[in-house]
Amino acid sequence: MSATSYTIVNLPDQRTATIPKRNYLNNEDGLLSWLFTGDHKRIAILYLISITFFFFIGGAFAGLIRLELLTPQPDLVASDTYNKFFSMHGIVMIFLFLVPSVPATLGNFLIPIMIGAKDLAFPKVNLLSWYLYWIGGLFTMAALVLGGVDTGWTFTTPLSTHYLNTHVVTAATGVFIIGFSSIFTGLNFIVTLHRMRAPGMTWFRLPLFCWSNYAASILMVLGTPVLAITLVLVALERLVGIGVFDPTKGGDPLLFQHLFWFYSHPAVYIMILPGMGVISEVISTFSRKRVFGYTAVAFSSVAIALFGFFVWAHHMFIMGVSNYSALVFSLLTMLVAVPSAIKIFNWAFTLQKGSITFETPMLYAFGFLGLFTIGGMTGVFLGALGMDIHLTETYFIVAHFHFVMVGGMLMAFLAGIHFWWPKMTGRMYPESLSKLAAVTTFIGFNLTFLPQFILGYLGMPRRYHAYPPEFQVLNVLSTAGATVLGVGYMLPLLYLGWSLKYGAIAGNNPWQATGLEWQIQSPPLTENFIETPVVDHEAYDYEWLEHKTAQEVTTVG
Amino acid sequence: MHISPVLWQFLVKWLNASALFPREASTIAPYADALYFFLLLITVVGLTLVGILIFGFSIRYRKEKHPVAVQVEGSTLLEATWTIIPLALFLIVFVWGALLYFRIYNPPTNAMNIYVVGKQWMWKAEHAGGQHEINALHVPTGIPVQLTMISQDVFHSFSIPDFRVKREVIPGRYSTVWFQATTPGTYHIFCTQYCGTNHSAMIGEVTVLTPDDYAKWTQESTSGMSLAQNGERLFASMGCNACHSGSAAARGPNLAGVYGSKLQLTNGSQVLVNDAYLRDAILNPSQHITAGYAPIMPTYQGQISEDGLIDLVEYIKAMQTNYRVQQTLTTSTSNQAAPTTPGVVKP
Ligand code: HEM
Numbered sequence A: 001m002s003a004t005s006y007t008i009v010n011l012p013d014q015r016t017a018t019i020p021k022r023n024y025l026n027n028e029d030g031l032l033s034w035l036f037t038g039d040h041k042r043i044a045i046l047y048l049i050s051i052t053f054f055f056f057i058g059g060a061f062a063g064l065i066r067l068e069l070l071t072p073q074p075d076l077v078a079s080d081t082y083n084k085f086f087s088m089h090g091i092v093m094i095f096l097f098l099v100p101s102v103p104a105t106l107g108n109f110l111i112p113i114m115i116g117a118k119d120l121a122f123p124k125v126n127l128l129s130w131y132l133y134w135i136g137g138l139f140t141m142a143a144l145v146l147g148g149v150d151t152g153w154t155f156t157t158p159l160s161t162h163y164l165n166t167h168v169v170t171a172a173t174g175v176f177i178i179g180f181s182s183i184f185t186g187l188n189f190i191v192t193l194h195r196m197r198a199p200g201m202t203w204f205r206l207p208l209f210c211w212s213n214y215a216a217s218i219l220m221v222l223g224t225p226v227l228a229i230t231l232v233l234v235a236l237e238r239l240v241g242i243g244v245f246d247p248t249k250g251g252d253p254l255l256f257q258h259l260f261w262f263y264s265h266p267a268v269y270i271m272i273l274p275g276m277g278v279i280s281e282v283i284s285t286f287s288r289k290r291v292f293g294y295t296a297v298a299f300s301s302v303a304i305a306l307f308g309f310f311v312w313a314h315h316m317f318i319m320g321v322s323n324y325s326a327l328v329f330s331l332l333t334m335l336v337a338v339p340s341a342i343k344i345f346n347w348a349f350t351l352q353k354g355s356i357t358f359e360t361p362m363l364y365a366f367g368f369l370g371l372f373t374i375g376g377m378t379g380v381f382l383g384a385l386g387m388d389i390h391l392t393e394t395y396f397i398v399a400h401f402h403f404v405m406v407g408g409m410l411m412a413f414l415a416g417i418h419f420w421w422p423k424m425t426g427r428m429y430p431e432s433l434s435k436l437a438a439v440t441t442f443i444g445f446n447l448t449f450l451p452q453f454i455l456g457y458l459g460m461p462r463r464y465h466a467y468p469p470e471f472q473v474l475n476v477l478s479t480a481g482a483t484v485l486g487v488g489y490m491l492p493l494l495y496l497g498w499s500l501k502y503g504a505i506a507g508n509n510p511w512q513a514t515g516l517e518w519q520i521q522s523p524p525l526t527e528n529f530i531e532t533p534v535v536d537h538e539a540y541d542y543e544w545l546e547h548k549t550a551q552e553v554t555t556v557g
Numbered sequence B: 001m002h003i004s005p006v007l008w009q010f011l012v013k014w015l016n017a018s019a020l021f022p023r024e025a026s027t028i029a030p031y032a033d034a035l036y037f038f039l040l041l042i043t044v045v046g047l048t049l050v051g052i053l054i055f056g057f058s059i060r061y062r063k064e065k066h067p068v069a070v071q072v073e074g075s076t077l078l079e080a081t082w083t084i085i086p087l088a089l090f091l092i093v094f095v096w097g098a099l100l101y102f103r104i105y106n107p108p109t110n111a112m113n114i115y116v117v118g119k120q121w122m123w124k125a126e127h128a129g130g131q132h133e134i135n136a137l138h139v140p141t142g143i144p145v146q147l148t149m150i151s152q153d154v155f156h157s158f159s160i161p162d163f164r165v166k167r168e169v170i171p172g173r174y175s176t177v178w179f180q181a182t183t184p185g186t187y188h189i190f191c192t193q194y195c196g197t198n199h200s201a202m203i204g205e206v207t208v209l210t211p212d213d214y215a216k217w218t219q220e221s222t223s224g225m226s227l228a229q230n231g232e233r234l235f236a237s238m239g240c241n242a243c244h245s246g247s248a249a250a251r252g253p254n255l256a257g258v259y260g261s262k263l264q265l266t267n268g269s270q271v272l273v274n275d276a277y278l279r280d281a282i283l284n285p286s287q288h289i290t291a292g293y294a295p296i297m298p299t300y301q302g303q304i305s306e307d308g309l310i311d312l313v314e315y316i317k318a319m320q321t322n323y324r325v326q327q328t329l330t331t332s333t334s335n336q337a338a339p340t341t342p343g344v345v346k347p
């Protein structure tokens, strides 16, 4: 174990009082320059605005769901309306928010810069994938406006194909198209990371954010086509009755389950891995330490991605898969839980002997660690065969996946947005408000979803519009929590918007972080780097940074 | 329970009295709860550990206290530790969970069978004696009860939280679940798989009676015709007995004693005759031709309801057979070995 110490030089205030004259935001003017841009940073901003829009649509449905569940009686809306609410909530949140969230916004913005490239490998494909995202999004919205869809986000047959008169095909088409958008993003990242790294940027000098997005990209490219095929089959079955899933025609409804989960299990890793990358960056920066066991963290991302393909049937333990395949899938599920556990401890030990500060991204990252630990451990409950029988399809599941995806991914997303906001916009956000938002979100989150674990063990099924009265107290708590949580999500929208105009000028490297993105101006130039950088140090090398800034001080002075 | 009977009893009493815990009303429930508490324990310990690390380091190494970070590479020893300990714990959970799974899904051979048909949006139970109930199920204490379930339309899922059992109810195939109720009372039956508009109204009640009360209930609610008797009528009215007459000259195989046997097919394979096979053979006869017979049986797809199929299956089962097949396998592609009935397997 080699250990050396260093001191942070007290930098002279380098903040130029203004945003750099030329940057990617003002390089060209007019709406068209945005709509036809090939700049990965501008596309990232387009995505950021789009997913925020859809997040609040999905959130509005969450609010309606929770409002209905305030009382046991079905009093706010009729059953089919309620079913449309949770279907829309699920479809929008999964396909239009969670899957693209970190990769399409932060990943698009940062990956080329982090590896010292001027853009992604295929800028036009990148823009195309944003358009596909919107076309898919419009189909989904059309399904909503035309009267809704009530399949749930899982499109289960034969319900979706034979028993519903809603806009199933429209919504499925939307999801199908959005799928291509994510395949293109994944391909673009993979090629970029392989081909465009600056001289000296070896694989083991990559920031962990790149590793985790790389792992997620593999999943997007290999998994999403299976979803696409499944949706085509659903549409064909519905429109012309081909019967692959229909038992009365010799088809097999369980085949649908296998195909669907073969995508949708890996999809949860698509949703969480990029968030893990954000957490690595944030924790390292604010404890001023190299990430503990960098290699283990990097490889565990790839391990999670690959093994993620072999556990899909754990969604089917109660569906009459044979007892022996249930054994195998349960064992594999336990094995994929291990890399996540490893990461938690690596992050915790990154703090050890650090010099820790508690800026807003760090608070979100701490929130992530706590919530993701709970989400991960409750996953072990569900991987344990006999326990899964009682817990699956209840509110325990709802709580578990919200802990992982909302407590995990959304916390990570917010950590990342706050962390790189100064780089993206050149301005700081108001410090105390943002801390308040982080704390509010954390409290609201726990109040919303902890009661749902208990509800689940009591047996309250998910997707219930009305429920027996003995479950009410816990549901009221959950709805109260959702209100707090809602406030927690609104706050950043307001103060980040405010900061665009009134925020303090950030400077190039407000956090004194090591990544290449912090060595260029904020907001960056369209071409990122004027000359291709040569990388001669590892990621998170704070000694190198100290050395470099000390030199700059002398040259400036 | 083998952990610590006294402590366990105490805990269970206390929990059952609290509104935050489901009642333990089947023989399985204590086993499920034991695993649940173990999992809760490791979750709480794990979470506390992570909490201590984060808060401990945050206080000890905050910038004011520790202005200069000390760079550390990593540590193979530490990493091995936090790989191996979770792995070991998860493997314990895996084995424990697997044992529980087999306990929950393998019915004892003496279980009494009740059929359940799920449809949008009700549960229909059919007892062998011919009693029908909708969104209700009466069962005795102390006797293992197996449910053989099928859906008439979409996926449903049959769940009794107070028994800690649940099983998906699938269109086109039989699935089974069993339990042994311990405490008289009424408990919720939920449909837990989203099945369309009135999914949340697909709720029933299971009434657990003492064996005496159950006998009384059976007497009072009899419809006069057992399932097998209904099946016999159907067998005649659908014209099945024209071929399956049991005589040597018949064009179809004799069905007496066929249930539970292994049947030789024309294509050379052998199948175990269980509920699923019988249902399948009625609906898709051309796919399983018994060796020695011509493929002349018509399909009854679309002509017999699931209830009718159950009646027919019960009737065929009841045509003298001594074997009760282990009905744990839920698919129609079972190849589980079972004793053969002399005279049925053709060479
Ligand atoms: C205030 C925040 C939120 C609340 C109160 C909330 C509430 C709920 C509830 C009650 C359900 C279950 C519906 C049911 O089973 O009947 C649900 C499902 C779901 N939620 Fe959320 N949610 C919130 C935020 C989110 C976010 C931020 C995401 C993703 C980013 C998300 C993703 C999902 C998904 C994918 C489902 C499954 C939908 C389905 O069952 O088809 N939720 N949510």
Ligand SMILES: [Cu+2]
Residues within 6 Å of the ligand: B118, B121, B155, B156, B157, B191, B192, B193, B194, B195, B199, B202
């Ligand atoms: Cu149902």
